Structure formats: C-alpha cells, structure tokens
Amino acid sequence: MAAIKFQIEKRLKGKMGRAARLETPHGSILTPAFVPVGTKANVKTLTVKQLEEIGVQAVLGNTYHLYLQPGDELIKAAGGLNKFMNWPGPTMTDSGGFQVFSLGVAYGKGISKILKGETELLLPEAQDLRDQVSLVSIDHDGVMFKSNIDGSSHYFTPEKSIEVQHNIGADIIFAFDECTSPTESVTYQRQALDRTHRWAKRCLVYHQSKPENASQQALFGIVQGGRDERLRKESAQIIGQMDFDGFGIGGSFAKEDMNTAVEWVNSVLPDDRPRHLLGIGEPEDLFGGIENGCDLFDCVAPTRIGRNGSIYTKEGKINILNAEFRQNFNAIDPDCQCYTCQNFTLAYLGHLFRAKEVLGGTLASIHNIYFITNLVNNIRQSILEENFQSFKENFLRLYKK
C-alpha cells in the first residue's frame, strides 16, 4: 500500500502547473505548497505552535544534520521526527546528499559556501578541492564524509541514507543523490549522474525491502543533470521510470537556468506523482517552478534572511536596519495577517535587531514564512480560479528582486 495519495484538482491551462491534494500519514498538503526547513528538528527560533498559527502545512528536516545530532537512533527511540519535535503535520527529510557534498567533504579545509544570486554555489576553491577529495571520498558504493560538528568520519551509502531516513521516520523521504555544482564539467556531470541513477535504484530496492516503512513513508527519486538539457531529460527519463512515490528536482541552479531546467525535467517526468523542487523558495522562482509543474518547495531563505533582518514585502525585500524605518510606527505591511504585522511596528522590529535581541529574528521569521506560505497559497488559489497569469503579472510588477 502506498504511503501517500496524490490527487490533481485543477490544471493550469497551457502550462504544466497544477493544484493538487497530497495525502500523507500525518495529514494532507494542499499543493502547490511551501515547506519550511526544520534543519535540526526545529524551524529556527520558532515553536511548532507558531508554525501552526502561520499556516505551515509540512516541515522538512535535514538527514545529514539529524544523523549527526541527535542521531537517527534517538529520533527513532522518540517515536520518529513528528513525536520528537511534536509537529503534528506531514514531515519530509532530504537524503543528506546535498549536505554531505557541500558541508561534509569540505569540512575543516576553511571552505564555506557563498550565496551567489539566490542560489548556493560552492566557492571555486571548494570545487577544486572537491575534485581532488572526491577521488578518495566518493566510490561506487557511497561517500565518506566528515562531520561538520567534530570532524569524525562517516560513510553514507544509498542503503545507509534510507536506513537513517527510516529511523527518522518522515512521511516523505528522498533517494541519496550526488548534488553537483553547475560549474562542473559535462564529463563530471555524466559520471555523477550515472552514480545518482545507480544509487536511486539501490535506494528504491532497499526501501521496498522494508514494507513496514514503505507503507508509511513515501520515497521520492531525485533528478539531477546540472544545466545540460540532454542530461536533465535523460535523468528525468530514468528516474521517472522507477517506481518512486514522487520526484525531487535537485541541483544548484544559476537563477536564469532554473525555469528551463525544470521545464525539461517535468516535460519528461510522469505527471501523476508529486514533484518537489529542492531548496527553492524565492517569490519569483516559486511562480516559475509552479507553472513548470512543481508541487512542493522547501527553502531556508525565509528564516535565514529573516534572522539577518531582511524582510519580504509586496514591493520586494527590505532591510529592517534601514534608517528610514527607525521612527516608522506602521507594520511591515498593514494588510498582512501574520502575528508580526498584526502586532509590531517597523520601529520596534528595527530596535530589536539593533539591540541584537533574538526576538527580532523570531518575528522576522514569522513574517517571512507567512509571506511565502501565503504567496504559494494565493498562487494555488489563482490556479483553481483560473487567473494564475494575471495574479503572477500583478505580483511581479510590484515585487522588485
């Protein structure tokens, strides 16, 4: 018996987008849906009560982080991720692949990630390093990586990633993949993609060998292939033919490539199952992802930028520390229904950030998650009401990147 059920309610005319209902063992997700990231079994600075009040439908934990701390065995002993963090709704975990490659391999080499545009790319030095380190760290069977907490060595195989995700026990889990940078050569992309496909098959076989898990947890296969059309379509073809409950679209995109890559992929993937665009969540990207056929999105941006005082508005992002807000006793947006906008002024929020009070990050995160969640809800509504295009144009006319 499948762990999830996916029912398309309405399709977007002339595009691949759709509004749907995804039923999981912990309740339904109305899609398109934005899923906040709860890296270490909490969405940073927020209680689950605050998440519920925002209207969050599901939370995504990071397998890499949870495996290292507190450990998947502890979460299993707690009764799974839902019980451990006391989140009643649907949960997901990624495969750990992205973090293993971006955090684990470069650990201790003084390399960190940078934000380029809106997507995370590795520094060129990290890329060089990875090319060397990868030779010894990645083998046919899996990846050796070092903990970003204590430098200890760990080995992830496809089977190990699924075993860890079974222990964590989220409703939707992902196959272990190699997430490549768009700056990699086509030769390397090809090698990595073949590996990702072999690993996807092994994840599926292992998952299906544990029917008590497979009946309660849906496994999504991940399409990779960088910015190359042939590789992307081939990956969608191969992954799409496997018996996954849904699909993830992975990769670090240069902003201008994203829509094209998603379109390539979703034109090939079977359209009866949910598609999750991994790590994407900026407003303009959500429109692109949705009209090109993606149903689910996760991103750390609303909380990460919120903790730095960057706040979404209908006119684009603002920096709360801007002097113009110092004596502004209005809400961020008086029409916004979030707790922050209903109760606090720009002047107060700016004060909290200047005074380095943690509450500033909490209130900014509440607003930012609400903003993105509400935007995706409105996009869904526009699909149902057949006015997606005008909603999109009106929104993007006002919204400055």
Place this chain on the structure above:
Amino acid sequence: MAAIKFQIEKRLKGKMGRAARLETPHGSILTPAFVPVGTKANVKTLTVKQLEEIGVQAVLGNTYHLYLQPGDELIKAAGGLNKFMNWPGPTMTDSGGFQVFSLGVAYGKGISKILKGETELLLPEAQDLRDQVSLVSIDHDGVMFKSNIDGSSHYFTPEKSIEVQHNIGADIIFAFDECTSPTESVTYQRQALDRTHRWAKRCLVYHQSKPENASQQALFGIVQGGRDERLRKESAQIIGQMDFDGFGIGGSFAKEDMNTAVEWVNSVLPDDRPRHLLGIGEPEDLFGGIENGCDLFDCVAPTRIGRNGSIYTKEGKINILNAEFRQNFNAIDPDCQCYTCQNFTLAYLGHLFRAKEVLGGTLASIHNIYFITNLVNNIRQSILEENFQSFKENFLRLYKK
C-alpha cells in the same frame, strides 16, 4: 489623583505578608506577583503572546538600557512602552540607578559582574575602581556614566531619570538611587544613603510637577542602606515619610542577609502601599520576601539561566545538558501546565541546547517564567487560604538549592 490603587485582601497571620490587588492604568496585578524583566522592551526570546499564555501579569523594562537604545524619545513617540512593545498589561521601569552604577561606571575598564551565590556583586577590583571613579563620576547633582554600547558619556540627575521614565511611560516608575554593594564601608554607605534620600525627594518634586504624568504613572521611592540595620531602618523611615505611591527595596544582598534586611525595612515602611523587592526572584527568596511583607518581585534569573539550559523543577534546578536526560522522553515536569512541559521532552530540549538552537532558550524561558509565576500565584493562594506555612515547608523540603 493617584495613578494606582492598592487594596489588601488578606494578611498573613503573625507575619508582614499579604495578598492584595494593585490597580494600574493598564490593568490589575494580583500580589504577591513576579514581574519578568523585559530589559530592552522585550522579555528575551519571548513574544508578548507567549508571556500572556504563561500568565505573566506585568513586565519591567530597564531605564538605563531603553534610554541608550532605542532612546526614551522614540518610545514616547511610539506612544509609550506598552504600545512600543505591544504589551497590553501593567509595565514598570527601574530608575537606571543599578545599571548606571554597575555597567556605566565600569565601562571599558575590563570589569564585569560576577554571580556570587544568587546575587550579583561587583568584583573587588571593580569596587576599587569605582571608589576612584566615583570621586569624579558622582556629584551632588547626579552621575556621569558611559554607555555600555558605544562608550559615549551621559549624565543622569534625579530629574533626568524621571524625565526619561516619563517618556518611557510605564505604569510604575522608580526614584533614582545609588545602589551600593554590601562590601562597601559603613562610611561610604552613609554618604550614598544621604545622596539617595536627597535624590528621592528631588524625584518626587519633579514627578509631582508634571501632573499629566503623575496621574498616570506611580512613583516608588527606593530604600537602601546595605546590610546595616540602623541605615536600613533610617532609610525606610525617611523614604516611608515621603509621598510615594509605593516603595522599592534595593541593594545587592548576600543571600543570608536578605530576609533580615527586608524585615527591618518593612517593619518601618507604611503598610498601606505596595513594596517591590528589586532584582530578587529565586524560589527560596520569594518565600522570604513575601512573608516579610513584599508584594512585587522582578528578576532576570528565569530567562538568563533558562538560556543557559538551567531549568527549575520542584526538586531544584537541573541542567538540561546532563547526560541522564539525553534519552529521557518525559517532560521536565508532567504536572506542569506550561507550553514547554505540555509539548516537549527532556531529550528534545537537550538536543536543542546541544545543537545551539535558539528555540531551546525560548522553551526553557517559557518553563522557568511559568514556574516562578505559578509559584508566586500558589504562595498568594496559600495566604488567601491560610496555609502559607505548610505550603512553604512542603515546597522547600523538596526544593534543593
């Protein structure tokens, strides 16, 4: 017209304690009451909604901090502290004296405060330094101090402190005093006390010269005098004869001296007005303060120790990082009605602290403030029901310091 009204409902037989109702322009406080500290116009890591859910009755802001950041003029422009932080209930501000003397004078000298026992005492070096610096920093009229934010110089007179507190606009404000250390000589205590009394008078005169403020804000005079019985009683006599709306009892106490000093003071102070024991809030001290006639208490301990993972229980404080809790899937206290205990396990809380997630401090602060607030509520109930003594004995038998 007085800004507040104080009605004693029940007295504790054979002791000075009482249960009362204190009416302020922003609602009533049932006393004895614990008042959490919201230093910079927020109780650290908590939303006002969370404070309301905990059952907090009033919040105390720090004049020193608010004057420096965001500035009292900004808070006035926002409509006062209540509107600025959107806290609907009663508010208080201290006079700034404690912080001016403990933070301002020692700024930039590499001196910090230490916690000795449960009370804050200056390091001996700081004391020496203060003896020198005080010569040039304190004069008849007021105190020159340096900002702990940017080192800029500021001058507080009694009138200035009240002017700042009028701008901040709390329901209850305090006279500007000199808070001495118990390690000071009697000679110095005498000089400081005379100054505090002169300043108290000037605060009162200035306050009463602004009837629009005096009708909306109650002014409490502060009794000082260190650990010396004669000075304490004299201070209570002098301050008690002035036309204050209530009284504060100040000073950094060595733990064993506190009850004695409070008893000296409250045996002299008129008993028809509220008495606030400043900066005190540990369970065993609350019993002592209440039975010796104090009505109001404020303390940063519940939030400060909470953010460090120290948590109140009926059996005493526990450290959440203790290995014994790592796999403990019970609440801190299954009988506790706070949000944290109703929803999260010791294992989860410990994980959040190990992972350095801010949410750990939030959840610990919620529990700790609830614990202290609820304890004081229960003490109040025991006065009303005439079983204070047995309640106290039962509590303290179990509670290990």
